[in-house]
Amino acid sequence: MSEAKKLSGAGLRGQSAGETALSTVGVSGSGLTYRGYDVKDLGENATFEEVAYLILYGELPTQAQLDAYKTKLKGLRGLPQALKEVLERIPADTHSMDVMRTGCSMLGNLEAEHSFSEQSEITDRLLAAFPSIICYWYRFSHDGVRIDTETDDDQIGAHFLHLLHGKAPSALHAKVMDVSLILYAEHEFNASTFTARVCASTLSDMHSCVTGAIGSLRGPLHGGANEAAMELIQDMKDEADARDILMGKLERKDKIMGFGHAIYRDSDPRNAIIKEWSEKLAAANGDDRLYRVSVACEALMWEQKKLFCNADFFHASAYHYMDIPTKLFTPIFVCSRITGWAAHVMEQRSNNRIIRPSADYVGVAPRKVVPIANR
Numbered sequence: 001m002s003e004a005k006k007l008s009g010a011g012l013r014g015q016s017a018g019e020t021a022l023s024t025v026g027v028s029g030s031g032l033t034y035r036g037y038d039v040k041d042l043g044e045n046a047t048f049e050e051v052a053y054l055i056l057y058g059e060l061p062t063q064a065q066l067d068a069y070k071t072k073l074k075g076l077r078g079l080p081q082a083l084k085e086v087l088e089r090i091p092a093d094t095h096s097m098d099v100m101r102t103g104c105s106m107l108g109n110l111e112a113e114h115s116f117s118e119q120s121e122i123t124d125r126l127l128a129a130f131p132s133i134i135c136y137w138y139r140f141s142h143d144g145v146r147i148d149t150e151t152d153d154d155q156i157g158a159h160f161l162h163l164l165h166g167k168a169p170s171a172l173h174a175k176v177m178d179v180s181l182i183l184y185a186e187h188e189f190n191a192s193t194f195t196a197r198v199c200a201s202t203l204s205d206m207h208s209c210v211t212g213a214i215g216s217l218r219g220p221l222h223g224g225a226n227e228a229a230m231e232l233i234q235d236m237k238d239e240a241d242a243r244d245i246l247m248g249k250l251e252r253k254d255k256i257m258g259f260g261h262a263i264y265r266d267s268d269p270r271n272a273i274i275k276e277w278s279e280k281l282a283a284a285n286g287d288d289r290l291y292r293v294s295v296a297c298e299a300l301m302w303e304q305k306k307l308f309c310n311a312d313f314f315h316a317s318a319y320h321y322m323d324i325p326t327k328l329f330t331p332i333f334v335c336s337r338i339t340g341w342a343a344h345v346m347e348q349r350s351n352n353r354i355i356r357p358s359a360d361y362v363g364v365a366p367r368k369v370v371p372i373a374n375r
């Protein structure tokens with residue numbers, strides 16, 4: 001891979017804000033490693049549950065450890081009645097990341113972390129419960145159905161699709177969801193993870209750290225970009241239309257969601273992987289329009305701006321091909337990234353100093369308060 005992008009300027013770009021043993025971004029292998037393993041290798045040779053175990057517990061599991069972990073997570077899919085009642089009160093037109101934020105926070109009220117010795121239990125619970133939270137709300141608010149969140153699906157990705165569609169997914173859809181969850185699991189000091197670490201550095205609880213991280217992921221410059229990318233491509237008729245729409249946006253200097261990255265310079269290694277799966281889904285669907293217009297966007301953005309697709313862009317078409325409503329795209333990111341966030345919270349706690357940078361003051365010079373009658 002090419003040398004790292006020149007990192008400097010605003011946004012703390014290029015400044016080290018701490019140490020991590022969890023992942024590298026833009027440094028080695030295809031460009032992204034989790035605990036030393038290349039994400040490409042993991043995407044081809046592991047499942048999301050193995051990757052979650054790796055990120056949270058430090059090593060890939062043995063078969064016996066994996067079986068036990070999956071059984072444990074399966075047993076944590078049910079939601080307390082009080083949480084279901086809260087979810088039932090959230091309107092259908094609410095932003096789905098607000099539902100995730102409330103769901104996480106409410107679970108923190110019902111199943112609080114009383115001591116850091118509970119951090120792994122709390123994390124496994126969140127990992128198992130997030131698909132249930134978002135699908136319970138979605139199915140109740142949109143279809144008027146109170147779903148049973150305890151499916152027998154072996155894997156989290158298949159479980160999510162099962163809850164959403166009311167039936168077990170095809171093998172292809174289960175596989176793509178699994179790979180997608182692997183790709184989104186961990187990414188060093190990105191904005192949402194840094195949010196979680198700042199919160200953790202005050203010795204706050206896990207639910208507060210994760211709730212804050214969900215808020216940061218919600219924005220379109222971060223996780224919200226997969227939904228924004230879908231909105232961009234959904235009405236593009238063909239490749240020529242895609243080019244016209246994008247050229248217009250570039251002329252107006254609009255940001256094109258799903259392109260560019262704060263760290264990677266000429267490619268995001270997750271893109272090639274999800275792009276390949278999107279192509280397979282398009283073929284299986286018998287309608288490749290979204291895939292083709294996405295490829296046209298990718299070519300034009302490189303040609304015009306030397307900007308490349310990040311992890312989010314081809315996720316839009318891939319998720320759409322699996323009949324996932326656009327408003328659930330970013331919550332899926334949460335269902336995966338809980339692993340990275342929680343591991344970073346644990347890492348911060350294990351070697352903590354409160355994160356408190358300084359600011360360069362650019363305001364007015366020192367002055368005296370004028371009595372209110374004279375202002």
Ligand SMILES: CC(=O)SCCNC(=O)CCNC(=O)[C@H](O)C(C)(C)COP(=O)(O)OP(=O)(O)OC[C@H]1O[C@@H](n2cnc3c(N)ncnc32)[C@H](O)[C@@H]1OP(=O)(O)O
Nearest residue numbers: 220221222223225254255256257258259260261262310311
């Ligand atoms: C999973 C993830 O969170 S991946 C990121 C998801 N976010 C998006 O897809 C949103 C669109 N992309 C962006 O807004 C940006 O590329 C970010 C936020 C990801 C990174 O921001 P930065 O590190 O500031 O970008 P970078 O330094 O590479 O920008 C260089 C130039 O390219 C422009 N640029 C970067 N990305 C884009 C884009 N997607 N569309 C148009 N122009 C862009 C910038 O405006 C900047 O131009 P300028 O020098 O005239 O101001």
Ligand SMILES: O=C([O-])CC(=O)C(=O)O
Nearest residue numbers: 186187189190191262311
């Ligand atoms: O690293 C970043 O800035 C954003 C990103 O790709 C991620 O969090 O997956």
